[in-house]
Amino acid sequence: xxxxxxxxxxxxxxxxxxxxxxxxxxxxxxxxxxxxxxxxxxxxxxxxxxxxxxxxxxxxxxxxxxxxxxxxxxxxxxxxxxxxxxxxxxxxxxxxxxxxxxxxxxxxxxxxxxxxxxxxxxxxxxxxxxxxxxxxxxxxxxxxxxxxxxxxxxxxxxxxxxxxxxxxxxxxxxxxxxxxxxxxxxxxxxxxxxxxxxxxxxxxxxxxxxxxxxxxxxxxxxxxxxxxxxxxxxxxxxxxxxxxxxxxxxxxxxxxxxxxxxxxxxxxxxxxxxxxxxxxxxxxxxxxxxxxxxxxxxxxxxxxxxxxxxxxxxxxxxxxxxxxxxxxxxxxx
Amino acid sequence: xxxxxxxxxxxxxxxxxxxxxxxxxxxxxxxxxxxxxxxxxxxxxxxxxxxxxxxxxxxxxxxxxxxxxxxxxxxxxxxxxxxxxxxxxxxxxxxxxxxxxxxxxxxxxxxxxxxxxxxxxxxxxxxxxxxxxxxxxxxxxxxxxxxxxxxxxxxxxxxxxxxxxxxxxxxxxxxxxxxxxxxxxxxxxxxxxxxxxxxxxxxxxxxxxxxxxxxxxxxxxxxxxxxxxxxxxxxxxxxxxxxxxxxxxxxxxxxxxxxxxxxxxxxxxxxxxxxxxxxxxxxxxxxxxxxxxxxxxxxxxxxxxxxxxxxxxxxxxxxxxxxxxxxxxxxxx
DNA sequence: TTGTACGCGTTATCAG
DNA sequence: CTGATAACGCGTACAA
Numbered sequence: 001x002x003x004x005x006x007x008x009x010x011x012x013x014x015x016x017x018x019x020x021x022x023x024x025x026x027x028x029x030x031x032x033x034x035x036x037x038x039x040x041x042x043x044x045x046x047x048x049x050x051x052x053x054x055x056x057x058x059x060x061x062x063x064x065x066x067x068x069x070x071x072x073x074x075x076x077x078x079x080x081x082x083x084x085x086x087x088x089x090x091x092x093x094x095x096x097x098x099x100x101x102x103x104x105x106x107x108x109x110x111x112x113x114x115x116x117x118x119x120x121x122x123x124x125x126x127x128x129x130x131x132x133x134x135x136x137x138x139x140x141x142x143x144x145x146x147x148x149x150x151x152x153x154x155x156x157x158x159x160x161x162x163x164x165x166x167x168x169x170x171x172x173x174x175x176x177x178x179x180x181x182x183x184x185x186x187x188x189x190x191x192x193x194x195x196x197x198x199x200x201x202x203x204x205x206x207x208x209x210x211x212x213x214x215x216x217x218x219x220x221x222x223x224x225x226x227x228x229x230x231x232x233x234x235x236x237x238x239x240x241x242x243x244x245x246x247x248x249x250x251x252x253x254x255x256x257x258x259x260x261x262x263x264x265x266x267x268x269x270x271x272x273x274x275x276x277x278x279x280x281x282x283x284x285x286x287x288x289x290x291x292x293x294x295x296x297x298x299x300x301x302x303x304x305x306x307x308x309x310x311x312x313x314x315x316x317x318x319x320x321x322x323x324x325x326x327x328x329x330x331x332x333x
Numbered sequence: 334x335x336x337x338x339x340x341x342x343x344x345x346x347x348x349x350x351x352x353x354x355x356x357x358x359x360x361x362x363x364x365x366x367x368x369x370x371x372x373x374x375x376x377x378x379x380x381x382x383x384x385x386x387x388x389x390x391x392x393x394x395x396x397x398x399x400x401x402x403x404x405x406x407x408x409x410x411x412x413x414x415x416x417x418x419x420x421x422x423x424x425x426x427x428x429x430x431x432x433x434x435x436x437x438x439x440x441x442x443x444x445x446x447x448x449x450x451x452x453x454x455x456x457x458x459x460x461x462x463x464x465x466x467x468x469x470x471x472x473x474x475x476x477x478x479x480x481x482x483x484x485x486x487x488x489x490x491x492x493x494x495x496x497x498x499x500x501x502x503x504x505x506x507x508x509x510x511x512x513x514x515x516x517x518x519x520x521x522x523x524x525x526x527x528x529x530x531x532x533x534x535x536x537x538x539x540x541x542x543x544x545x546x547x548x549x550x551x552x553x554x555x556x557x558x559x560x561x562x563x564x565x566x567x568x569x570x571x572x573x574x575x576x577x578x579x580x581x582x583x584x585x586x587x588x589x590x591x592x593x594x595x596x597x598x599x600x601x602x603x604x605x606x607x608x609x610x611x612x613x614x615x616x617x618x619x620x621x622x623x624x625x626x627x628x629x630x631x632x633x634x635x636x637x638x639x640x641x642x643x644x645x646x647x648x649x650x651x652x653x654x655x656x657x658x659x660x661x662x663x664x665x666x
Numbered sequence: 667t668t669g670t671a672c673g674c675g676t677t678a679t680c681a682g
Numbered sequence: 683c684t685g686a687t688a689a690c691g692c693g694t695a696c697a698a
Contacts, residue, residue, distance in 0.1 A: 004674090004675055004676085005675065005676065005677095006675080016675090016676080016677095017677085017678085020676065020677060020678090021677095024677090048675085048676080049674085049675050049676070051674085051675080051676090052674070052675030052676040052677085053675080053676055053677075054676090055674090055675080055676070055677090056675080056676040056677040056678080057676080057677060057678090
């Protein structure tokens with residue numbers, strides 16, 4: 001097999017305990033002994049066994065990230081922030097993708113999940129999700145992103161307020177018939193959806209406007225889905241004069257649908273998206289921008305802190321969003 | 334601490350060996366014993382320790398994926414394909430991000446990498462990269478994506494041919510002055526870049542056209558970088574009539590730059606990108622589309638096969654690409 | 667079909 | 683400062 005601490009101990013003429021201590025840089029070893037051990041280890045091309053270390057210490061040396069999707073733009077950005085922090089702390093990153101949260105999916109794989117990591121980052125999964133109960137029961141350090149539960153740390157934006165701001169922007173510009181492209185079909189919506197919907201209805205009510213189901217459709221958070229949804233809105237008996245989409249990607253699809261019909265964003269119909277996608281500027285799409293990398297990094301840092309000090313008080317961080325008005329809502333003055 | 338096989342054995346009145354066998358569904362246990370053990374395990378809420386299992390069997394039960402970037406669109410798509418296959422096989426996914434390959438980065442973390450996973454998926458890293466030597470030395474199952482080495486499996490597209498096709502398309506449409514937006518600044522390019530560049534120059538030569546450095550610029554594979562690069566091309570003493578970008582995202586940036594100057598894609602300047610990005614249709618961008626999820630899935634499946642049978646012959650799979658002509662290259666007939 | 671007992675590679679607890 | 687030695691939790695020859 002491969003080189004172990006035993007081999008090093010034998011060659012270096014010390015005990016395995018001393019080898020272990022030297023390797024980990026504990027101060028309780030004389031400098032010269034350590035030097036020697038390190039030299040031998042290097043010469044033998046020693047590579048430690050994380051499994052053995054994990055078994056011995058009880059710490060896996062990694063955190064798991066649980067997410068319903070992996071190929072969405074916003075996920076990539078968050079992941080970037082998370083990865084950076086984790087790498088800096090030298091902990092491994094395990095990725096678990098649960099698939100669409102509205103499916104009755106086969107639960108978060110096995111409970112094996114538990115022992116794999118020392119803590120978890122949970123993305124956009126409703127705290128009430130039955131799947132999560134299993135995780136909560138583990139009583140491990142947890143940080144939720146895009147949702148929150150009283151007994152875990154969380155990092156998120158104020159989805160409700162942000163959505164209301166977007167609608168407020170449209171109302172200000174004189175729109176009275178405002179359509180909506182939301183995410184999943186009804187049941188078990190991911191949290192942020194629910195919050196954004198509340199913000200939407202808050203603002204509509206405040207403006208004295210009626211909610212009309214015929215101009216609301218699900219876009220599944222994809223470009224193609226957004227396009228389909230927009231087609232439905234346009235085909236409604238009375239089409240909307242403005243549309244709010246729960247994600248920029250869906251808004252892009254909506255723009256596509258409009259273009260196919262010769263409708264000009266901002267003139268014929270106003271559109272505002274959500275995320276602050278790289279490409280929203282290019283498409284001149286108004287959007288509510290959120291600091292995704294920062295959200296990821298903040299969550300990761302928080303989780304690491306919780307892991308190091310389990311008694312640490314749980315934190316619920318709320319990061320700011322920003323409305324970015326562009327041509328898709330301001331041309332039609 | 335937590336429930337172990339020993340606890341189950343005691344409660345169920347059998348040996349730990351029988352517990353282990355039952356838990357893993359080995360056929361060498363009587364049905365009724367197994368039932369009983371499973372029932373007890375369930376009742377005790379037993380959760381196995383992957384670390385212990387790994388230590389005992391020598392298999393980590395996971396594969397590592399090594400990538401220079403994590404927030405690029407194409408990566409998300411590949412990851413989707415990879416994740417699906419891995420999940421189906423019930424193996425964990427470890428993510429290692431190396432950062433920009435042209436930096437002299439601190440090597441692929443530690444060698445600890447080795448024992449963490451049973452195999453690795455390596456994305457877009459040059460086989461000649463010094464970092465990889467360390468990995469190769471491990472003699473573990475490896476599958477490269479977007480690059481290849483004779484002694485490992487690999488899955489890729491024919492970047493050279495694909496790039497040549499894109500240029501051929503432009504040449505066909507009468508373009509003689511063709512600019513290029515490539516990725517990283519010179520040194521240590523990721524492999525696909527080199528290949529695409531070769532395809533570019535192949536086709537240029539074949540058409541009897543000259544390469545002109547003044548209309549070639551790096552865009553760093555980002556939208557913003559693509560925009561900057563395009564500005565440089567437009568400001569060249571003699572601007573190009575057509576531009577080929579190594580990624581759709583950079584092409585999007587180029588479109589942005591054109592729009593800011595009132596230039597119409599397909600009329601004033603033709604543009605063709607690379608990837609088959611979700612949004613290329615929306616922006617009417619001609620592109621060379623590659624089957625990213627399939628690439629990821631194929632690579633993952635291949636790696637799993639190599640892991641199960643180390644003597645398995647290494648495979649080098651080349652998947653097809655497709656030129657998708659759109660308005661950005663065909664309007665100016 | 668089932669049980670015994672040892673090994674996997676580290677870390678941690680004691681003595682010394 | 684260093685060395686035995688006992689865990690850590692599971693898999694698996696080997697024996698019964």
